[in-house]
Amino acid sequence: MVTSKHPELSGLLVVNKPKEMTSFGVVARLRRVTGQKKIGHAGTLDPNVDGVLVVALGRATKLIDLLQTRPKTYTGTVTFGYATESQDADGEVVADQPLTEGLDQAAITAAMADLTGDVIQIPPIYSAVKVNGKRLYEYARAGETVELPERQATIYRFDQTSDLSWVEGQPYQQLDFEAQVSKGTYIRTLAYDLGQKLGLPATMTALRRTAGSGFDLAQATDLDDLLEMDFDQLCQKIMPIEAVLDWPRKDLTEEEYFAVKNGQKIPTTTWPQTEEGYYQTFYQDQLLAVYHFDADQGLWRSRYFFG
Structure with a gap:
């Protein structure tokens, strides 16, 4: 240690x-x-x-x-037949609708496809989203009402990875999934929304992040x-x-090093515009800074300086 x-x-x-x-x-x-x-x-x-x-x-x-x-990638489980206040297994149950028959697989497939792409989510009250400078879970713990905000998210993939199965000894069904999503996506809300598409309460009952950043x-x-x-x-x-940087590398001359070290703007007459719009700049084989092309002003600006 x-x-x-x-x-x-x-x-x-x-x-x-x-x-x-x-x-x-x-x-x-x-x-x-x-x-x-x-x-x-x-x-x-x-x-x-x-x-x-x-x-x-x-x-x-x-x-x-x-x-x-x-993007971030998750694997998890969604259970149909009940919902909780937090939309995951830790919350109190707020809706219970025991299943009397198995769910229709075609309907699930269509609902998951419908939730792929750009979506609007309403996060649960037990979340860290801020409203008027206060986190939603603080309102919930204080017993205060607040209008839940809408948030935009992108679901790049939302795939079923197991067959539907009955939860042992309970009138609920579940399936495993894999989802690749944008920043700010609530996976538990995605699971809840899947249930809503099917006219059922649903809860995210397991989750793991398998990739991110x-x-x-x-x-x-x-x-x-x-x-x-x-x-x-x-x-x-x-x-x-x-x-974590996959942009083109630029090895600096002595003159360029002085300019980059001091955060100076670089004209396109010195560095032509590139498709990527970014450069990793190195001096004596050491990463010095990342520069970003400012299309509005037609020049390069320092974005990250590492020294």
């Missing part, structure tokens, strides 16, 4: 977050064992959800906004294993910032 103070680390740790722990709890433990002040995560996972949580350290924290925009479970390390590593072992798990 890392116990002593070390120089600043910069890069990304891909963590397999366990259940029964908040994303903040993961960051707090890693902050303690690495001694890093600058540390954060890209994309919160609820305590009852396990899977990929990307943690950024040092200068890599500047990329959290970029990491959060990348450009990384998947195969690249993730269990949190407990990370916490038991010595400093050198932990460093081997840290991916460099360049691991």
Whole structure:
């Protein structure tokens, strides 16, 4: 286990977050064992959800906004016949409609297709969405009423991955699914909305994030294993910032280095416009900054500076 103070680390740790722990709890433990002040995560996972949580350290924290925009993939289970206030298995049941016969598979397939693409979601009252500076779950705990906001999301894929089956000893049916979604999507709301399409209450009863921010479970390390590593072992798990950047590389001349180091704008007479609109800039084989093309002004601007 890392116990002593070390120089600043910069890069990304891909963590397999366990259940029964908040994303903040993961960051707090890693902050303690690495001694890093600058540390954060890209994309919160609820305590009852396990899977990929990307943690950024040092200068890599500047990329959290970029990491959060990348699609996320989940596997999970939706159960039909009852719904909860939180739309997952942790909430109190608010609707119960026992099934007397099996669901129609064709109707489910059509409903899942209808929920693919750009959708509008209304998140549950027990969620962290803010309304007037206050999180929805704070309103719920205080017994206050509030109008639930609409949120836009994109569902890139929503696929059934198992046959329908009866929940043992109960009048409910369930199926497994895989979904690839945009930032801000509530998977439990997606499960609930699937039930609504079928005229039934539904609840997300299991969930795992299998990919997010450009990384998947195969690249993730269990949190407990990370916490038991010595400093050198932990460093081997840290991916460099360049691991998440897929834009063209530009090696800087001495003159360009001075301009980029000082955040100067670069005209298209110096750097022609590219299809990607981004450059990773390197000096002496070290990543210095990312530049973005400003189409409105027709020049290049510094987007991320790593120093």
